[in-house]
Amino acid sequence: MTYDRREFQRLRLAKPILAMMDDANALILDIGMAGAFLEHYGQVEPGKTFTLSFRWQGEEVKFACEIVRTTVVRQPGGDGKSSVSHSGVHFIESLGESATHLENLISTFVGRILAAQRANAAGDQASANSAAVLESLGGARRKRTKGFISYRLRDNSWWRVPTDSPRQPEDGFTVAAWEDETELETLCRTYADADEEGRRLIRLVAELSVRS
Numbered sequence: 407m408t409y410d411r412r413e414f415q416r417l418r419l420a421k422p423i424l425a426m427m428d429d430a431n432a433l434i435l436d437i438g439m440a441g442a443f444l445e446h447y448g449q450v451e452p453g454k455t456f457t458l459s460f461r462w463q464g465e466e467v468k469f470a471c472e473i474v475r476t477t478v479v480r481q482p483g484g485d486g487k488s489s490v491s492h493s494g495v496h497f498i499e500s501l502g503e504s505a506t507h508l509e510n511l512i513s514t515f516v517g518r519i520l521a522a523q524r525a526n527a528a529g530d531q532a533s534a535n536s537a538a539v540l541e542s543l544g545g546a547r548r549k550r551t552k553g554f555i556s557y558r559l560r561d562n563s564w565w566r567v568p569t570d571s572p573r574q575p576e577d578g579f580t581v582a583a584w585e586d587e588t589e590l591e592t593l594c595r596t597y598a599d600a601d602e603e604g605r606r607l608i609r610l611v612a613e614l615s616v617r618s
Contacts, residue, residue, distance in 0.1 A: 415574075415610045416443060417512055425460035434460065439508060439613060441474070441496045447488040450476050458495065462511045468501040469508075509614050516607045520596060554616055556580040557594060564594055572616035579605075579612040 416438035423434040427446055436443035442458065450473050459468045476493040500508070558565040558578040565578075574580055579597065581590065597608050 415606060415613070416441070417515055417607070417610060419515075423460050423462075425458055427458060428456045432458070434458075435492070437508070437512070438610065439497075439505075439512070439617060441471070441494065444493050444495060445479075446491055446493065449478060449489055449491055450493060452476060455498070457501075458497075462507050465503070465507045467504045467507045467511075469497045469504055470499040470501065471495040472498055509617075513611050513614060516611045519607060520600065520604055553583045554580050555583050555585070555590075557590070557597075559594075559598060562598075572613075574609040574612060579609045581612050581615040585615055 416436040418436050419434065422445070423437070425432045425434050425444070427444070430446060430448070432444045432446040434442050435445055444458075452473050452475060454473045456471055456473075457468055458471045459466060461467065472495060474494045474496050476491050478489050478491050480490040482489045554569050554572055556567045556569045556571075556575055556578060557580070558567060558575055560577060568583070569580065572580060579593075593608065597605055600608065
């Protein structure tokens, strides 16, 4: 199945990830399943291809990438330092098990963020349950059920709508039809309690489910 990369959202990293653009250093500022936003030295042209690599939990993650857009944010100075650019890149191909490692990274980061948010507003057990659901969403369970389920929050009530579209709605989230009902009830509660940024992160993790 082909997905328009504009449907996908990126995780904004509080601490950038050190990476390599071929043989040059770079920082990953944002990352999603379809691409990333990088800071790096020098200037590049849209359309340039390269290999982005970094490590996550001891595993090497590599993607063949294409520059989509780029902006110089600091011009070279008299001190001999190169210019600094911010570039949005599209993932062309994952190498080895990189897609799986990236799914784990995103679900783990989002789980931690939302668990911390819930810890400030509710009990620790609720936070732990939410984090566990987010980390397992789109995981190894694979049933023969096809299609997707869209959960829509309207007037403080949830609507469960079967759909053939993987798109994420503005008023809820969409997951694969095989996901566990009990876990999704927890996810609905987490979504209802979250702020707008938290809800965006839940939709980001839900994208892992619809990709599988």
